[in-house]
Amino acid sequence: MWLGKKIFFLFILGFLLLGGIPHCQAWFRRYRFVVREAWYTRLCETKKILTVNGQFPGPTIYAHKGETLIVDVYNRGKDNITLHWHGVKLERYPWSDGPEYITQCPIKPGGKFSQKVIFSSEEGTLFWHAHSEWSRATVHGAIIVYPKYNFGYPFPRPFAEFPIILGEWWKKDVGEVLKVALKTGGDPNISDAFTINGQPGDLYNCSKPGTFKMSVVHGQTYLLRIVNAALSDILFLAVANHQLTVVGVDASYMKPLTANYVTISPGQTLDALLFANQPPGRYYIAARAYTSGVNISFDNTTTTGIVQYYGQYYPPSSPPSFPPLPNYNDTFAIINFSSSLRSLACKKHPISVPLNVTTKLISTVSVNTFPCPNSTCEGPNGTRLAASMNNISFVNPSIDILQAYYKGINGVFGNQFPSVPPLIFNYTADYQPLILQTPKRGLEVKVLEYDSDVELVLQGTSLVAGIEHPMHLHGYSFYVVGGGFGNFDEYKDPLSYNLVDPPLRNTIVVPKKGWIAVRFKANNPGVWFMHCHFERHLSWGMEMVFIVKNGQQSYQTMLPPPPDMPPC
Numbered sequence: 113m114w115l116g117k118k119i120f121f122l123f124i125l126g127f128l129l130l131g132g133i134p135h136c137q138a139w140f141r142r143y144r145f146v147v148r149e150a151w152y153t154r155l156c157e158t159k160k161i162l163t164v165n166g167q168f169p170g171p172t173i174y175a176h177k178g179e180t181l182i183v184d185v186y187n188r189g190k191d192n193i194t195l196h197w198h199g200v201k202l203e204r205y206p207w208s209d210g211p212e213y214i215t216q217c218p219i220k221p222g223g224k225f226s227q228k229v230i231f232s233s234e235e236g237t238l239f240w241h242a243h244s245e246w247s248r249a250t251v252h253g254a255i256i257v258y259p260k261y262n263f264g265y266p267f268p269r270p271f272a273e274f275p276i277i278l279g280e281w282w283k284k285d286v287g288e289v290l291k292v293a294l295k296t297g298g299d300p301n302i303s304d305a306f307t308i309n310g311q312p313g314d315l316y317n318c319s320k321p322g323t324f325k326m327s328v329v330h331g332q333t334y335l336l337r338i339v340n341a342a343l344s345d346i347l348f349l350a351v352a353n354h355q356l357t358v359v360g361v362d363a364s365y366m367k368p369l370t371a372n373y374v375t376i377s378p379g380q381t382l383d384a385l386l387f388a389n390q391p392p393g394r395y396y397i398a399a400r401a402y403t404s405g406v407n408i409s410f411d412n413t414t415t416t417g418i419v420q421y422y423g424q425y426y427p428p429s430s431p432p433s434f435p436p437l438p439n440y441n442d443t444f445a446i447i448n449f450s451s452s453l454r455s456l457a458c459k460k461h462p463i464s465v466p467l468n469v470t471t472k473l474i475s476t477v478s479v480n481t482f483p484c485p486n487s488t489c490e491g492p493n494g495t496r497l498a499a500s501m502n503n504i505s506f507v508n509p510s511i512d513i514l515q516a517y518y519k520g521i522n523g524v525f526g527n528q529f530p531s532v533p534p535l536i537f538n539y540t541a542d543y544q545p546l547i548l549q550t551p552k553r554g555l556e557v558k559v560l561e562y563d564s565d566v567e568l569v570l571q572g573t574s575l576v577a578g579i580e581h582p583m584h585l586h587g588y589s590f591y592v593v594g595g596g597f598g599n600f601d602e603y604k605d606p607l608s609y610n611l612v613d614p615p616l617r618n619t620i621v622v623p624k625k626g627w628i629a630v631r632f633k634a635n636n637p638g639v640w641f642m643h644c645h646f647e648r649h650l651s652w653g654m655e656m657v658f659i660v661k662n663g664q665q666s667y668q669t670m671l672p673p674p675p676d677m678p679p680c
């Protein structure tokens with residue numbers, strides 16, 4: 113500790129002597145992220161994957177609440193790349209946000225971009241990931257945001273913490289999987305394994321030696337920082353003989369929720385306490401998919417890690433016990449868990465749910481199809497699979513929307529994203545007329561006035577294949593005030609909203625044939641992406657963009673761009 117302080121002091125002294133801090137520029141902690149390929153062996157096969165610093169999962173970023181960091185991103189790979197700080201609001205600074213062609217053009221091979229990551233209200237676990245095509249399959253890592261210095265957690269201080277990063281592994285190159293799917297118009301190949309901290313675990317071939325193990329001391333409490341970085345599946349996770357107490361989601365604290373299992377969708381994060389209070393031994397952590405899709409193939413394998421107690425116990429060689437997990441199709445298990453989450457909503461951790469909504473929006477989220485010449489595509493009935501919000505299947509521009517907006521370049525995007533579905537129909541009916549199935553292609557944003565109080569209802573539809581959608585909003589967290597099955601009823605349903613202690617999240621699962629209502633105050637000016645966090649749905653067009661205008665005051669306006677924005 114002392115040595116560390118001395119070295120730090122000498123460093124600062126040297127820094128000042130060697131020219132000092134540049135004029136008017138604060139000093140920030142920096143991370144060096146080199147995006148490059150590396151060889152990895154999983155499931156008995158060796159292949160090249162894209163990584164950051166050769167690591168899979170990538171390096172963990174540590175911050176304290178309210179801190180600003182700089183990540184110097186070097187692209188030493190063969191393809192364009194962008195990086196996104198998932199759940200970090202980046203107040204007034206969308207320039208670092210990362211989604212390709214939304215807030216920046218990609219970092220080309222050989223290029224570099226120094227991304228300023230501005231933390232504000234986030235506290236808990238988040239993650240960072242690539243935001244171009246499917247590269248986030250292997251380019252991701254945890255972000256851990258500690259309380260401010262000299263502040264504690266709103267729960268007993270854990271003895272130690274472990275990131276639990278859930279991922280998905282394809283034996284084939286993921287870029288190739290996407291390319292083939294987009295070419296044929298069919299469903300992309302399912303993954304070959306799920307992973308915990310990069311390892312498939314004992315139940316897969318050739319995987320036993322690498323299985324992730326966390327060693328615990330009997331009687332102590334551990335904080336699991338769980339991230340779902342998978343591309344295609346909502347997951348159930350449980351630990352044999354142990355319950356988990358969820359204390360935070362999406363870097364926002366929750367009232368403690370003790371459960372036998374947790375559910376987590378792609379894009380979501382959970383902070384959960386594990387009490388090492390069982391007889392010393394070895395216990396499996398296991399995770400596998402949930403799906404409501406009928407006749408949709410999915411990866412039904414199970415990834416495992418091991419909780420192993422320090423000390424001696426017999427027989428040490430017996431296999432660890434296995435936790436019960438809900439059935440693959442147990443919708444109740446998913447809904448019951450996520451609707452049991454409640455914000456702390458106390459004096460120290462107050463909430464501010466918008467009560468006087470000024471902007472009401474409703475958007476459908478649908479899987480769709482486009483016709484193919486001679487019905488030669490591999491989607492249903494020879495069509496090409498697609499997806500949409502309010503019947504618009506999003507088309508990427510060739511220069512990023514943020515730049516176009518900031519510089520006033522016309523013709524890049526339209527501002528006519530509809531506030532309500534363009535056609536009222538029975539969204540959740542068992543059978544839908546084929547004529548409704550084909551969306552429009554377009555690029556329309558929704559412009560929001562600064563400080564408007566927004567309510568957004570996301571309505572799932574049963575077009576093509578009704579399935580759930582984990583919807584993620586950049587630049588904001590939102591309060592999840594309501595949700596249900598069937599069609600949203602604008603008169604009846606708001607009566608049962610939770611405006612007292614709704615969970616604050618950045619990603620929420622719209623249930624199959626159901627809806628979700630969220631609220632947020634549009635007080636972060638910029639260009640902010642909203643999309644399904646199932647990667648195939650994103651590739652098919654299930655996304656839209658909010659432009660939040662500047663406010664009147666200088667502290668309510670977007671900051672200027674950095675000098676090194678990647679050129680288009």
Ligand SMILES: *[C@@H]1O[C@H](CO)[C@@H](O)[C@H](O)[C@H]1NC(C)=O
Nearest residue numbers: 284285288289290292301302
């Ligand atoms: C997709 O899966 C099929 C059948 O298992 C396999 O033959 C094909 O090589 C896979 N293609 C890609 C790109 O993963």
Ligand SMILES: *[C@@H]1O[C@H](CO)[C@@H](O)[C@H](O)[C@H]1NC(C)=O
Nearest residue numbers: 155156304315316317318413
């Ligand atoms: C493991 O390998 C065996 C033999 O090659 C094969 O039959 C089996 O399907 C594999 N299991 C998994 C989970 O891949």
Ligand SMILES: *[C@@H]1O[C@H](CO)[C@@H](O)[C@H](O)[C@H]1NC(C)=O
Nearest residue numbers: 369370371372445448449452
């Ligand atoms: C629903 O979840 C709560 C909180 O985890 C739990 O107490 C309750 O038993 C669950 N209900 C059912 C029927 O599983």
Ligand SMILES: *[C@@H]1O[C@H](CO)[C@@H](O)[C@H](O)[C@H]1NC(C)=O
Nearest residue numbers: 405406407408492542576577
């Ligand atoms: C699912 O597939 C089976 C066999 O192909 C078929 O008989 C059944 O009708 C399908 N169900 C639905 C809901 O599409």
Ligand SMILES: *[C@@H]1O[C@H](CO)[C@@H](O)[C@H](O)[C@H]1NC(C)=O
Nearest residue numbers: 408409410411412413414440
């Ligand atoms: C997983 O899916 C495969 C292929 O559909 C099937 O053969 C297998 O029985 C399933 N396994 C489990 C555990 O459901």
Ligand SMILES: *[C@@H]1O[C@H](CO)[C@@H](O)[C@H](O)[C@H]1NC(C)=O
Nearest residue numbers: 404406439440441442443444
């Ligand atoms: C879920 O799967 C089980 C076992 O495969 C089946 O018996 C049950 O009918 C399914 N439930 C629903 C709601 O599809």
Ligand SMILES: *[C@@H]1O[C@H](CO)[C@@H](O)[C@H](O)[C@H]1NC(C)=O
Nearest residue numbers: 467468469470471563564565
């Ligand atoms: C709600 O908003 C409207 C429109 O901005 C405003 O006229 C009204 O006074 C507000 N009501 C409350 C209680 O804030």
Ligand SMILES: *[C@@H]1O[C@H](CO)[C@@H](O)[C@H](O)[C@H]1NC(C)=O
Nearest residue numbers: 483484485486487488489494
């Ligand atoms: C579609 O089918 C017609 C008649 O079989 C054929 O003449 C035409 O070349 C086909 N077009 C394409 C794009 O395959």
Ligand SMILES: *[C@@H]1O[C@H](CO)[C@@H](O)[C@H](O)[C@H]1NC(C)=O
Nearest residue numbers: 481487492493494495546549
């Ligand atoms: C498939 O296409 C044919 C011809 O356009 C149509 O009659 C039929 O209803 C379609 N079926 C489905 C399930 O889309």
Ligand SMILES: *[C@@H]1O[C@H](CO)[C@@H](O)[C@H](O)[C@H]1NC(C)=O
Nearest residue numbers: 538539540541542543598599
């Ligand atoms: C919508 O479809 C559902 C499921 O088929 C049905 O129960 C409901 O009555 C329909 N609603 C209306 C208004 O037609």
Ligand SMILES: *[C@@H]1O[C@H](CO)[C@@H](O)[C@H](O)[C@H]1NC(C)=O
Nearest residue numbers: 503535547548549550551552
């Ligand atoms: C979407 O727009 C297309 C083209 O205008 C139309 O044919 C289709 O019926 C619309 N579908 C819905 C669900 O609004």
Ligand SMILES: *[C@@H]1O[C@H](CO)[C@@H](O)[C@H](O)[C@H]1NC(C)=O
Nearest residue numbers: 192217218219220510679680
């Ligand atoms: C990489 O990004 C540049 C800049 O936007 C673009 O011109 C180029 O087409 C991209 N390359 C690929 C393969 O997408």
Ligand SMILES: [Cu+2]
Nearest residue numbers: 581644646649
């Ligand atoms: Cu989706």
